Amino acid sequence: MAEVTDEYDVVVLGAGAVGENVADRASRTGLSVAVVEPALVGGECSYWACMPSKALLRPGDVLAAARAVPGAAAAVTGRIDPAAVLVRRDEVAAHWDDTGQVAWLEGAGLTLLRGRARFTAPRALVVEGVDGTVRTVTARRAVVVATGSVPVVPGTFADVRPWTSREATSTHRVPPRLAVVGGGVVATELATAFADLGSEVTVLVRGGRLLAAAEPFAGEAVARALTDRGVRVLLGTSVTSAVRDGDEVRLVVERRSTAGRHGDETERLTVDEVLVATGRRPATDDLGLETLGLRPGDALEVDDRLQVTGVDGGWLFAAGDVTGRTATTHQGKYDARVVGDVIAARFDPRPAAEGQPGRGGRGLSRQAEAQAAPWSRYRATADVAAVPQVVFTRPQVAWVGRTHDQAQRDGLEVEVLAYELGGLGGASVTAEGYEGRVQLVVDVARDVVLGATFVGPDVADMLHAATVAVVGEVPLSRLWHAVPSYPTLSEVWLRLLEAAGR
């Protein structure tokens, strides 16, 4: 086994979407950056999460959109072709081949170390290469952990070889009967996708509603739509036993009686696959965190600079799913841009790096980083105030900022403005019987939008206007002057402002 010793200014652990972006930005003042990755460059999102799941969902959306428009509906006479959907999914997932992403990474001047990294001391790592080499790697300036997350599989399913999102998004077979355990984002999206592909789907939800992090009306709309399409959505359930019997899995499901008085109901369910979608945990088990005084398995807690709290010296950073602070690609990449800029500025190797703000103050500057305030490029302020999330179910669900419940728990006096999208001219053009709803949570004292939730067909792209309003803290009086075009779904902003008495 060959042993090699390497030194870089910055070492990034993990080449998922987040690690790639950290590395790119951190290198911009001339720091040497190595990225360590044992698997595919591009990580979960490209090959087993965002991209393949959206490829599985898109055909159902397109069909439903056509079927909702008389004239077009008559042209849609067939059904979804699962084989063709899976072929396109394979293409969207780049056939699980990272050649293109490796080329980008190397083209950006970054060094890729193919292997698994583990800390041996502060700023010191050992990288066990996939080719059998063992490298000792030292970071002169900083290490960024971006190792992502792994699915949580409850013990009940340990022996039945359940699907996680990885198997579901990369499958080449549509199971005739699929049980989905969980009621969150993965469960609702993949239940939608597999119902579209022809599976008989049962969703087993522990809690009382779907998408518990969103406004209640969002999960209710998704549950109604799934049920209308023949999916069984069983709320208040727990799987007490799971046994694999050849190609089948037999589940025992306890369901809290809705009547309350009659105790639990037991149902036996036999399926071809069980998809466990019960959340994810940070991938920190085997990183040697104990050598830094941190506990393996825990999330790496960070501050707004993405610097790991609890480790001295200002050299250890983390971003993405591993922090428990963000759980989406877009927000993880936002953090990646922040931490990349912090590192590039703080350790800028160029002569006279002190205070070179560049044209319009947009350049990187060590001084500016040291003195940065919230909302500067060096602080991930939006993680606290304005996190956007789109769930690509049918109807789509999109929200940003605080829900009504969160705002109340934060002790804010709020007004809720709501509008049924079906009443808009834009909705009647988009689809017959368009159903959807938008709700704003408004801070009464400051007259600004704290949160917004959109539910309905094609609402995903409407979210960004709300994100701009929340981040910009734009008063409703000024939003009144942002005129939405007619006839678009965005006209809902006008209706909401009218509802607020403008």
Ligand SMILES: Cc1cc2nc3c(=O)[nH]c(=O)nc-3n(C[C@H](O)[C@H](O)[C@H](O)COP(=O)(O)OP(=O)(O)OC[C@H]3O[C@@H](n4cnc5c(N)ncnc54)[C@H](O)[C@@H]3O)c2cc1C
């Ligand atoms: C089914 C599903 C669908 C999703 N859809 C969306 C979506 O539509 N939009 C969205 O924004 N988000 C979506 N997400 C969330 C998104 O996938 C994650 O937030 C994102 O992938 C996190 O990126 P990351 O770089 O932090 O982690 P990852 O992408 O997991 O990358 C971490 C990398 O670190 C590597 N690694 C692990 N251990 C080590 C080690 N010891 N040394 C070196 N490298 C290591 C791993 O091999 C991996 O490549 C979805 C998630 C799932 C599960």
Ligand SMILES: NC(=O)c1ccc[n+]([C@@H]2O[C@H](COP(=O)([O-])OP(=O)(O)OC[C@H]3O[C@@H](n4cnc5c(N)ncnc54)[C@H](O)[C@@H]3O)[C@@H](O)[C@H]2O)c1
């Ligand atoms: N479109 C997107 O942006 C997108 C899509 C998919 C996933 N993601 C991200 O991936 C992350 C993980 O998604 P997820 O759906 O796995 O997690 P989640 O936290 O959204 O949902 C987990 C669900 O599992 C349930 N659960 C937890 N433990 C359970 C148990 N022991 N038995 C039964 N049910 C249990 C919870 O009540 C919840 O309904 C999310 O945070 C999400 O942001 C994003």
